[in-house]
Amino acid sequence: MTENLSTAKGASESPASAQTMGRFRPPRVPLFKRVRESALFWPLAALALILVFDAFYAPSFFRIEIQDGHLYGNLIDVVNNAAPLMLVAIGMTLVIATGGIDLSVGAVIAISAAMGAVLINPALGNQLITNDILTRDATNTPLPLIVLADLAAGTLCGLWNGFLVSRGRIQPMVATLILMVAGRGIAQLITNGQIMTIYYTPYFWFGNGFILGLPVAIYIVVGVLILAWFVVRKTSIGLFIESVGLNAKSSYYTGINEKNVKLFAYTFCGFCGAIAGLILSSNLHSSDANNIGLNYELDAILAVVMGGTLMSGGRFSLVASAIGALVIWTFTITVYTVGVPANALLAAKAVLVLAVILLYSDYTRRLLNRFERTDRKTAPSTDVEQRV
Amino acid sequence: MAQEMSQPRANFNPALANVMQWLRANVVRNGPLLTTILIFAVAYVVGGQLYPAMQKPQVFFNLFINNGSLLLVSIGMTFVILMGGIDLSVGGMIALTTTASAALLKMGVSPFVVIPLMLVMGVVFGFTQGSVIHFLKVQPFIATLMGLFFARGVAYIISLSSITITDSFYKTLALTSLPIPFIANTYIYIPTLVAPIMLLVAVYLAFFTRFGRTLYAIGNNEQSALLMGLPVARTKILSYTFSGFCSALAGIVFSISLLAGYGQFATGMELDAIASVVMGGTLLTGGAGNVVGTLFGVLIYGTIVSILQFNGTLSSWWTRIGVGVLTLIFIGIQSLFYFRKKHG
Numbered sequence: 001m002t003e004n005l006s007t008a009k010g011a012s013e014s015p016a017s018a019q020t021m022g023r024f025r026p027p028r029v030p031l032f033k034r035v036r037e038s039a040l041f042w043p044l045a046a047l048a049l050i051l052v053f054d055a056f057y058a059p060s061f062f063r064i065e066i067q068d069g070h071l072y073g074n075l076i077d078v079v080n081n082a083a084p085l086m087l088v089a090i091g092m093t094l095v096i097a098t099g100g101i102d103l104s105v106g107a108v109i110a111i112s113a114a115m116g117a118v119l120i121n122p123a124l125g126n127q128l129i130t131n132d133i134l135t136r137d138a139t140n141t142p143l144p145l146i147v148l149a150d151l152a153a154g155t156l157c158g159l160w161n162g163f164l165v166s167r168g169r170i171q172p173m174v175a176t177l178i179l180m181v182a183g184r185g186i187a188q189l190i191t192n193g194q195i196m197t198i199y200y201t202p203y204f205w206f207g208n209g210f211i212l213g214l215p216v217a218i219y220i221v222v223g224v225l226i227l228a229w230f231v232v233r234k235t236s237i238g239l240f241i242e243s244v245g246l247n248a249k250s251s252y253y254t255g256i257n258e259k260n261v262k263l264f265a266y267t268f269c270g271f272c273g274a275i276a277g278l279i280l281s282s283n284l285h286s287s288d289a290n291n292i293g294l295n296y297e298l299d300a301i302l303a304v305v306m307g308g309t310l311m312s313g314g315r316f317s318l319v320a321s322a323i324g325a326l327v328i329w330t331f332t333i334t335v336y337t338v339g340v341p342a343n344a345l346l347a348a349k350a351v352l353v354l355a356v357i358l359l360y361s362d363y364t365r366r367l368l369n370r371f372e373r374t375d376r377k378t379a380p381s382t383d384v385e386q387r388v
Numbered sequence: 389m390a391q392e393m394s395q396p397r398a399n400f401n402p403a404l405a406n407v408m409q410w411l412r413a414n415v416v417r418n419g420p421l422l423t424t425i426l427i428f429a430v431a432y433v434v435g436g437q438l439y440p441a442m443q444k445p446q447v448f449f450n451l452f453i454n455n456g457s458l459l460l461v462s463i464g465m466t467f468v469i470l471m472g473g474i475d476l477s478v479g480g481m482i483a484l485t486t487t488a489s490a491a492l493l494k495m496g497v498s499p500f501v502v503i504p505l506m507l508v509m510g511v512v513f514g515f516t517q518g519s520v521i522h523f524l525k526v527q528p529f530i531a532t533l534m535g536l537f538f539a540r541g542v543a544y545i546i547s548l549s550s551i552t553i554t555d556s557f558y559k560t561l562a563l564t565s566l567p568i569p570f571i572a573n574t575y576i577y578i579p580t581l582v583a584p585i586m587l588l589v590a591v592y593l594a595f596f597t598r599f600g601r602t603l604y605a606i607g608n609n610e611q612s613a614l615l616m617g618l619p620v621a622r623t624k625i626l627s628y629t630f631s632g633f634c635s636a637l638a639g640i641v642f643s644i645s646l647l648a649g650y651g652q653f654a655t656g657m658e659l660d661a662i663a664s665v666v667m668g669g670t671l672l673t674g675g676a677g678n679v680v681g682t683l684f685g686v687l688i689y690g691t692i693v694s695i696l697q698f699n700g701t702l703s704s705w706w707t708r709i710g711v712g713v714l715t716l717i718f719i720g721i722q723s724l725f726y727f728r729k730k731h732g
Contacts, residue, residue, distance in 0.1 A: 169723070173672060177659070179712070181663055183712075184708060298533055305530060344545045346537045349537045349541070350534050353530070
């Protein structure tokens with residue numbers, strides 16, 4: 001905020017620009033600052049940093065081959081693996097922008113995956129499942145219906161969260177905690193506690209298929225991103241979400257239906273979780289209620305924070321969150337490529353989080369501001385700036 | 389406020405009015421706690437009616453034997469939540485403690501060195517988390533999440549597989565049963581005693597020390613606590629340190645009762661702990677709640693698990709659904725009571 005103040009003052013002190021630019025043209029901001037203030041700067045910088053590391057220590061990371069007309073390679077793997085997380089991060093961004101949080105996305109993924117698996121091979125109730133039924137390359141429900149049911153289950157979960165938060169006035173963390181605890185139980189209830197393997201080939205298209213040499217999952221992510229971007233930036237919903245996140249009460253007094261805005265954000269997050277569940281179960285050829293989408297809520301929150309959206313709500317950037325998710329997976333696959341054992345990845349991830357925390361902390365910002373101030377000594381500094 | 393309200397009735401019957409007033413004040417103040425105790429009693433009695441084997445007194449003591457580390461973790465969690473924060477790292481800390489102590493014991497280090505070392509590790513860990521949260525102004529959620537990743541990751545770096553503990557001191561602790569006086573055929577183990585003792589310490593800390601009062605003050609409003617001149621920074625960091633200490637202690641109890649250390653132990657225990665704290669009547673926004681309630685929250689959790697075990701045909705996932713539904717019910721009860729308190 002203080003920076004806005006100082007730039008506004010700086011602009012008023014340069015009469016030439018004021019004349020040529022007219023009254024409402026934005027003030028001239030130094031290039032470095034403009035780049036740094038962009039929501040995409042930090043996540044892209046992190047991504048670049050990891051890729052530079054790869055270029056030195058694991059050059060094979062960049063190798064892309066063409067097999068059977070499809071692109072193969074670590075970079076494609078990154079994007080394909082990151083797709084579910086990117087989807088969840090997009091949904092989570094909206095929720096966090098309203099000042100909330102959704103801890104239940106992992107459970108929603110499990111429910112959606114369980115739904116798909118069960119509709120292909122019914123296991124409801126205590127029905128005995130024979131190997132014969134399970135290994136058939138056939139389905140009990142047509143594919144469009146399976147997809148619809150998956151999406152409906154996830155959206156319903158999101159709707160439930162949204163109702164608890166907006167109508168029940170329960171804090172988001174607790175409200176979604178309920179589904180987080182109960183959700184995996186529900187998923188196990190649906191699959192009757194079994195790890196269900198899927199043998200129905202058309203279902204695999206979502207997670208393993210290719211269009212024009214690129215994985216289908218990428219197209220789904222781009223599609224959802226465009227849909228979300230359109231809804232958020234081309235209608236007033238995005239503005240409402242930001243205003244609710246900044247101050248729910250004053251938004252209410254200005255006539256924004258904050259309840260429905262919140263309801264929308266959580267429902268959309270559930271919807272995104274459902275698609276992620278569909279892609280994940282299709283990619284893994286199975287639905288394990290206990291482990292599918294494990295820790296996704298945490299990774300998604302990390303991605304959103306990396307994308308520069310504040311946990312307290314307000315301004316958000318969907319693309320930045322998606323890139324944040326990409327950073328997490330690039331990091332993960334880099335760590336694997338370098339040869340760190342899979343289980344020790346957690347500690348490496350903690351170091352990543354620590355780095356992100358330090359980068360985003362007030363200290364770093366202050367340091368960067370100071371660096372910038374010495375950089376342009378000629379620019380007149382105001383008292384306000386000095387005091388802050 | 390209550391006095392003014394009961395004034396007209398005081399003319400009618402002073403003694404009765406006094407009793408009513410006392411009741412009203414205490415029931416409303418301790419409403420969530422009383423409800424928790426009531427629900428525990430109902431759940432336990434219903435379980436006893438359904439499955440007569442559950443009526444044995446030993447089943448009650450088994451709740452303590454089986455949930456010792458959960459209770460310890462929940463006590464630490466209660467303090468952090470009362471203060472308005474959250475600690476997601478407890479499960480990871482348990483895993484790290486069990487693995488590290490098992491590895492050290494395998495190397496032949498004396499348990500009398502290992503146990504204090506683990507406690508110091510927990511304290512340092514909690515202190516670091518608290519400092520990151522306070523000084524770097526990081527959301528508790530994110531910072532302790534980092535702690536969770538870090539602790540589990542280090543546990544995996546120490547060992548990828550389970551390490552068994554063969555130390556004689558640990559074995560003695562684990563296998564010596566103490567008979568309960570006056571009740572026949574009942575026993576507990578030595579590590580079982582740790583959690584109840586810690587509970588007493590926690591009750592003392594929460595209600596009879598300056599630290600406890602400051603916790604409640606910060607939980608209600610950190611800004612005004614700061615303006616009142618209370619030591620906010622110290623108390624905040626101390627509460628995370630306390631939680632770290634509790635989880636290290638829980639890890640020791642865990643490793644003694646299982647006689648093993650493994651990075652995958654206590655997965656998701658942070659959620660069970662948070663659910664127990666909420667079921668115990670503590671507001672997740674902080675500022676209101678009771679450590680004693682947490683005990684009953686854990687007991688309710690244990691009772692659900694016991695009922696499922698006694699049933700035998702019900703599957704384990706009903707535990708999760710049950711805990712979820714109970715959490716929802718408790719939030720409803722809480723908002724009812726705290727709404728009353730604010731407006732009535």
